[in-house]
Amino acid sequence: MKAYIEIIRNSFLTGITYRVNTLLRIFGAVVSLLVQISLWYVLFQSKPDATSHIGAIKLSEMVTYTIVSTLTHIIISNQVIMRLDNKIKTGQIAMDLIKPMSLKAILGSEMIGTTLYNVIFRSLPILLIGIFLFSFQFSGWLNLAFFIIALFNAAVIFFELSYIVGLTGFWYTTVWHMGRVLDNAIRVFGGSFIPLWFFPESLYHISMFLPFRFIYYTPILIYIGKVDMKGVIEIILQQWVWIAILIIIEKVIWKFGIKKLVIQGG
Amino acid sequence: MSIIKVENLTKQFKRTKRKKGFFGAIKTLFSNEYEIKTAVHDVSFSVEKGEIVGYIGPNGAGKSTTIKTLVGILVPTSGNAEVKGIIPYQSRIENARNIGVVFGQRTQLWWDIPVVDSINLMRHMYKIQDALFEENMKIFSQVLGIDEFINTPVRQLSLGQRMRADLCVSLLHSPDILYLDEPTIGLDVVVKENIRNFIKKINKEMGTTIVLTTHDMDDIEMLCHRLIVIDKGHLMYDGDMGSLKAKYGSNERLTIITEKSDVDLKGLLALGVSEFKYNGIKADIQYETDKINAMGILEWMMQRCRVKDFSIHQVNIEEVIRKMYRELDERSKMMK
Ligand SMILES: Nc1ncnc2c1ncn2[C@@H]1O[C@H](COP(=O)(O)OP(=O)(O)OP(=O)(O)O)[C@@H](O)[C@H]1O
Numbered sequence: 001m002k003a004y005i006e007i008i009r010n011s012f013l014t015g016i017t018y019r020v021n022t023l024l025r026i027f028g029a030v031v032s033l034l035v036q037i038s039l040w041y042v043l044f045q046s047k048p049d050a051t052s053h054i055g056a057i058k059l060s061e062m063v064t065y066t067i068v069s070t071l072t073h074i075i076i077s078n079q080v081i082m083r084l085d086n087k088i089k090t091g092q093i094a095m096d097l098i099k100p101m102s103l104k105a106i107l108g109s110e111m112i113g114t115t116l117y118n119v120i121f122r123s124l125p126i127l128l129i130g131i132f133l134f135s136f137q138f139s140g141w142l143n144l145a146f147f148i149i150a151l152f153n154a155a156v157i158f159f160e161l162s163y164i165v166g167l168t169g170f171w172y173t174t175v176w177h178m179g180r181v182l183d184n185a186i187r188v189f190g191g192s193f194i195p196l197w198f199f200p201e202s203l204y205h206i207s208m209f210l211p212f213r214f215i216y217y218t219p220i221l222i223y224i225g226k227v228d229m230k231g232v233i234e235i236i237l238q239q240w241v242w243i244a245i246l247i248i249i250e251k252v253i254w255k256f257g258i259k260k261l262v263i264q265g266g
Numbered sequence: 267m268s269i270i271k272v273e274n275l276t277k278q279f280k281r282t283k284r285k286k287g288f289f290g291a292i293k294t295l296f297s298n299e300y301e302i303k304t305a306v307h308d309v310s311f312s313v314e315k316g317e318i319v320g321y322i323g324p325n326g327a328g329k330s331t332t333i334k335t336l337v338g339i340l341v342p343t344s345g346n347a348e349v350k351g352i353i354p355y356q357s358r359i360e361n362a363r364n365i366g367v368v369f370g371q372r373t374q375l376w377w378d379i380p381v382v383d384s385i386n387l388m389r390h391m392y393k394i395q396d397a398l399f400e401e402n403m404k405i406f407s408q409v410l411g412i413d414e415f416i417n418t419p420v421r422q423l424s425l426g427q428r429m430r431a432d433l434c435v436s437l438l439h440s441p442d443i444l445y446l447d448e449p450t451i452g453l454d455v456v457v458k459e460n461i462r463n464f465i466k467k468i469n470k471e472m473g474t475t476i477v478l479t480t481h482d483m484d485d486i487e488m489l490c491h492r493l494i495v496i497d498k499g500h501l502m503y504d505g506d507m508g509s510l511k512a513k514y515g516s517n518e519r520l521t522i523i524t525e526k527s528d529v530d531l532k533g534l535l536a537l538g539v540s541e542f543k544y545n546g547i548k549a550d551i552q553y554e555t556d557k558i559n560a561m562g563i564l565e566w567m568m569q570r571c572r573v574k575d576f577s578i579h580q581v582n583i584e585e586v587i588r589k590m591y592r593e594l595d596e597r598s599k600m601m602k
């Protein structure tokens with residue numbers, strides 16, 4: 001247990017050593033947020049609200065969605081694929097595999113450290129901008145509490161997906177481009193930029209069969225209060241089912257992959 | 267009871283066949299052709315507790331591949347390995363608790379933060395008892411001088427400092443077995459000496475079994491009681507240092523500096539010289555000590571030109587191995 005805390009601490013400290021990088025990324029996130037919100041202002045200009053799969057959407061709701069989505073992105077993002085890609089390509093993965101700890105536990109703890117760092121140093125500026133510049137809606141403690149649970153599950157789902165994609169590197173050595181594919185799939189089917197409620201019928205249906213919407217869209221729905229209690233419970237249960245499925249897939253891939261893994265270099 | 271047992275170990279790598287040129291590279295993308303590279307071929311040996319074994323051989327011999335199998339991060343194609351009764355690539359995590367590993371070209375330290383943070387992580391990862399931890403840290407700061415840079419981020423360390431820190435973290439939990447893959451690569455003479463002494467001390471005082479690969483003759487001479495030689499994946503020799511030298515090391519090399527002349531050294535070949543190089547000023551001469559000695563060659567030279575300087579070199583292990591391999595190669599050709 002203490003070992004996990006040490007890894008979390010070390011990866012948090014590693015984040016701190018790159019302050020300039022943090023400043024630049026905060027700047028990037030702020031610009032991206034402003035662009036997205038401006039876009040919604042333009043699109044909503046003439047109308048008080050827009051029609052969607054789940055009823056009328058007000059501009060203020062859309063702005064809140066965008067801010068929460070940006071925050072979600074900062075909190076759940078991980079570099080698992082980039083890290084694995086690097087470790088496999090350089091053979092540095094050997095140094096993780098000689099430890100009496102599973103690779104997943106090491107990567108997971110590293111991710112928690114980075115997340116902690118991101119929550120403290122990167123999400124705060126976004127939250128402040130949202131509150132003071134735009135009409136960011138606080139939608140009650142109960143919604144917030146359920147949102148946090150759903151967000152945690154979302155982080156786990158995203159971690160599992162990244163880990164699975166990363167493990168395919170045991171066969172292909174390099175996986176960062178697969179990471180891009182995953183990112184784009186999540187961007188589209190997860191609803192990180194455009195909420196699924198605006199999707200054309202067909203895309204919307206496809207997204208129902210995929211795990212991606214549980215990363216952005218459904219947790220944010222909970223925060224904005226677009227689902228009732230029954231819906232909230234359903235979402236959380238479905239997230240758990242997906243987590244179970246992904247863990248099974250991951251274990252199978254590991255079992256075959258670890259035999260395939262070739263440690264480069266030496 | 268041997269602590270390490272390797273039986274008929276074979277490891278093959280599959281490599282995609284690459285074709286030449288730009289279009290070749292594109293073809294490679296879609297081709298399914300593999301070539302098989304046998305890195306380790308039917309190797310068997312065992313190591314007793316408390317031994318220091320030098321595992322040596324030329325570049326690409328298969329040393330690192332064997333070590334990777336023994337630490338459990340590579341699954342052999344056939345054959346098996348057993349370390350302290352555990353099959354490393356099947357019970358990697360269990361095996362990890364018994365071993366320490368240093369790969370000379372890699373580090374297991376956290377790159378951006380001070381050494382002490384990596385040390386603390388190891389302490390908890392291996393669940394090291396407080397008493398043992400303090401005792402080990404005391405030894406390491408004495409012998410390796412860890413204290414000097416314990417609060418420095420790893421990326422700011424020199425190679426020698428980093429290597430000392432890496433040795434420290436790989437030994438904190440007092441492992442039964444230590445694998446060292448080129449631990450002295452790129453280090454200066456003093457640091458090398460330091461590290462050798464440390465390795466010796468660890469072996470003596472803690473009874474750590476050590477498997478060491480290196481290209482440094484002095485490492486082998488000063489550390490290893492026993493040598494295992496491998497080349498092109500094949501086991502070539504397994505025995506003590508002395509008998510290897512006696513068997514193949516009757517070679518010496520003499521370097522002679524002369525005033526410019528055009529002596530033909532071919533005449534020396536009849537006297538027991540096996541190889542020579544001469545550019546009119548510097549002569550490099552290799553000879554068998556049981557046929558001729560340095561004096562004999564010098565006299566021969568002095569009769570023919572003015573000798574300004576000379577030096578005698580003991581044959582080094584690389585040459586011993588090269589010679590040994592050449593002989594084995596010739597023998598296998600004759601068999602055919
Ligand atoms: N990942 C790999 N894919 C294909 N071939 C490999 C791979 N790793 C090693 N080999 C081949 O296997 C052989 C043995 O490599 P290995 O790294 O074990 O050599 P070594 O004895 O450690 O050499 P060195 O002294 O240069 O470190 C080499 O011919 C190498 O080209």
Ligand SMILES: [Mg+2]
Nearest residue numbers: 266329330447
């Ligand atoms: Mg090697």
